[in-house]
């Protein structure tokens with residue numbers, strides 16, 4: 001990790017494209033603290049995510065990154081702090097309620113229905129968008145069928161976009177890990193999220209698969225206009241993809257800035273090199 005970090009820090013010094021500018025805040029995390037019994041997973045962390053940006057959350061193992069995503073998508077409820085989303089302070093909510101407000105996520109370990117096909121897995125991402133339930137479909141077959149066709153059309157668009165036509169009928173349990181990650185991204189996209197949370201989208205991938213996934217993340221951000229927050233251990237990938245990076249360490253915010261700024265921050269370098277804390 002430290003070698004990869006050093007390489008990335010060097011490459012961050014190379015000439016770069018002009019920084020993109022984002023003004024509108026989509027979500028802000030204010031003074032969040034989260035404990036599990038005696039374990040403080042997050043301590044007084046604040047940062048924001050701007051509309052349209054790719055925001056990375058990085059840090060060594062156990063830094064509190066996944067806990068933070070779980071707070072943002074309503075899976076964990078912090079003991080302290082608040083979340084403001086699209087201009088409103090958010091009430092305590094569950095993940096399905098957060099999803100209805102446009103927050104979708106993928107998981108560190110792929111969470112798909114392994115026996116179901118790619119197409120059916122992605123369709124499950126449309127469930128929150130469906131107005132008519134199964135009972136309604138039984139009673140009024142015509143309109144329900146028309147609605148289903150619209151959802152299928154949208155799903156087909158995503159299948160084309162992520163170039164997974166050839167595996168549309170394949171049970172996802174039979175797919176290589178890299179493709180399963182892509183199907184999970186497709187399912188999250190099927191929810192038409194405003195904010196897409198990606199927990200280690202490149203974990204377990206080879207170089208080629210990482211390049212593909214990086215390209216898809218950039219394309220999703222560019223073509224769908226989706227704001228993305230991602231956790232990633234591959235610092236090179238983080239430096240290439242993200243507009244801004246927040247760094248956590250032992251549950252605290254260590255740094256926040258452009259990839260170039262954080263990669264030169266001595267506190268961040270020390271954290272990755274394992275320099276002991278006072």
Ligand SMILES: Nc1ncnc2c1ncn2[C@@H]1O[C@H](COP(=O)(O)OP(=O)(O)OP(=O)(O)O)[C@@H](O)[C@H]1O
Nearest residue numbers: 036039040041059060061062063064065066067068
């Ligand atoms: N459900 C839980 N119950 C108890 N402790 C937890 C729970 N979830 C997280 N923790 C603890 O909170 C701390 C932060 O964990 P978290 O998984 O958020 O870190 P992380 O930065 O995502 O780590 P990694 O990079 O290894 O995935 C760790 O000490 C972890 O053991």
